[in-house]
Amino acid sequence: MSGSALNRIVLFSDFDGTLVPIRKDPKKVVLSVRVRNVLKRLVRNIPVAIISGRSLAFLKKAIAIPEIILAGNHGLEVKMGLDRYRHPKAVACEKTIKLFTDCLKREFRKTAGILIEEKGLTATFHYRLVSESQRELACNAFYDRFKNFSENSDGDLLKVRAGKMSLEILPNINWGKKEAILWILERYKKRFPQRKVIPIYSGDDETDRASLSLMKKIGISIFVGREIAPKIAATFFLSSQTQYIALLRQLQLEIEGQ
Numbered sequence: 001m002s003g004s005a006l007n008r009i010v011l012f013s014d015f016d017g018t019l020v021p022i023r024k025d026p027k028k029v030v031l032s033v034r035v036r037n038v039l040k041r042l043v044r045n046i047p048v049a050i051i052s053g054r055s056l057a058f059l060k061k062a063i064a065i066p067e068i069i070l071a072g073n074h075g076l077e078v079k080m081g082l083d084r085y086r087h088p089k090a091v092a093c094e095k096t097i098k099l100f101t102d103c104l105k106r107e108f109r110k111t112a113g114i115l116i117e118e119k120g121l122t123a124t125f126h127y128r129l130v131s132e133s134q135r136e137l138a139c140n141a142f143y144d145r146f147k148n149f150s151e152n153s154d155g156d157l158l159k160v161r162a163g164k165m166s167l168e169i170l171p172n173i174n175w176g177k178k179e180a181i182l183w184i185l186e187r188y189k190k191r192f193p194q195r196k197v198i199p200i201y202s203g204d205d206e207t208d209r210a211s212l213s214l215m216k217k218i219g220i221s222i223f224v225g226r227e228i229a230p231k232i233a234a235t236f237f238l239s240s241q242t243q244y245i246a247l248l249r250q251l252q253l254e255i256e257g258q
């Protein structure tokens, strides 16, 4: 890429499995000093946005670089400079998410290895720590509970999506990481109408499918890690998170060296 092209990059990145390795306990994930340093230096020259299923509050603390644009809860809440966005329909669903999460906590309190991550606008049911032979059982029990909840309440308000060893509980609306990326890009273009941008998105999971596919059309998309089926549409495939960090570091050096 030529020097001027590098400055047109708007860098979007997923968090878990992309910028940080996946840990057994999601609470224990930390951004390494090295990666934070690369991001800090990148954001001096190009816009950097992190789009994640984690809550915005978690991302703010974990990343701790105020200049970075953050989209949490699968894009349902965004922080871009002084601009804040929370999807109004998701906000309206927050109580229902809480009700269902409470119900899951009761149901699974005796199941070893289940972690229920409450994130406000969404929640995650993690089963990575459940013994392998019990995982299917745990997922089936989850789906039974979800079906039951949906039938007995305003269950249409919620939907479930599978992630890596996890099930995401989301408001049933058509807004995810992809829509948040488009929202951010639109704001950015309004602010700098003369600038031609090259958006890049990187992600590692099923939850990145739509964003990677969009970015393949309008910019560059990078799938990180072991490929998943059905095959995800991406411009490039990197086999590990380490390779992705090396690429970011290289990008940072190229931009600074212009």
Ligand SMILES: [Mg+2]
Pocket (backbone or CB within 6 Å): 014, 015, 016, 017, 018, 203, 204, 205
């Ligand atoms: Mg991920």
